Amino acid sequence: MKLDRWTRQAALMLTALATLLAGCTSYVTTQVTAFSNWEGGSDASRTYAFERNPSQQNSLEDSTYEQVVANELATHAFTQADLQHAHYLVAIAYGTRSDMAVSSTPAYYYDPWPGPYYWGRPYGWGGWGPWGPYGPYGGGYVTQSYPVFTHTLGIRITDRASGKEVYNVTARSSGDEPSLVYAMPYLARSALADFPLGNGVVRTVKLPVDQQSGAPNEVAAGVAAPAAPASGAKTVQ
Structure with missing residues (x-):
């Protein structure tokens, strides 16, 4: 049947499109906000120790x-x-929030009556064609709810001697990935990309996802690898 040939052709086109998209690079998009009073200094002065509050002292996650x-x-x-020899103290804060998002998408159905009938005017008087006015598919909209997870990492750098805050940056990303462990390398890389940023800077950073596994390298206890080479970062001011 003519319709069967059309269906096979459409299926082949969709398969080719899916293959093409699978080869495209996907990105993790992060919004970064920085507040800065960074005065520079030599590399030799960039010594630091992590600062923890009492609840963080024995945390493997931290x-x-x-x-x-x-x-x-x-x-x-x-x-x-x-701690006694560090020029700076670095504190981190992190968290995940879950929300529900709602979207409406077109709903299509297959028309089982391929023709040669003409609808719209009786007996084929100037009708719209063998499938009616909407082609072989038609329908309304379907509303769906799905979870969206927002992951946040804050990094605060203070001068140990004076207690003065010199840098405060927050990175935030949203998507369907519920795991903060998965998101953390991307958040850290985005937060510190092009350090130091100016005071009050807000920008968007895009990092490519590892195409081998679709995830950053494994984060082991005490050992973590960055999500992607720094050269792979894309920034939208």
Whole structure:
């Protein structure tokens, strides 16, 4: 049947499109907001220690995320040191929020009557064609609800001697991934991209997803690898 040939052709086109899209690079998009009073200084002065509140002292989760942040700080010549010898103190804060989003999408159905009938005017008097006015498919809209997860990482750098805050940056990303562990390397990389940013800067950073696994490298206890090379970052001011 003519319709069967059309259906097969459409299926082949969709398969080709899916293959093409699978080869495209996907990105994690993060909004970054920075407040800065960074005065520079030599690389030798960029020594730091992580600062924890009492509830964080024995947290494996905190130590894991600190290592992710430490990896990114190292790309900007920061070196960890003992608390007594550190020039800066670095504190991190993080969290995940879940919301429900609603979307409406067109709903299509297959017309089982391929023709040669003409609808719209009786007996084919100037009708719209063998499938009616809407082609072989038609329908309304379907409303769907789905969860959206917002992951946030805050990094605060203070001068240890004076207690003065010198840098405060927040990175926030939203999507269908519920795991903060998955998102953390992208958040840390985005938060510290092009350090130091100016005071009051708000921008969007896009990082490519690992095409091998669709996820960043595994975050092990005490050892974390960055999500993607720094050169892979795209920034929209």
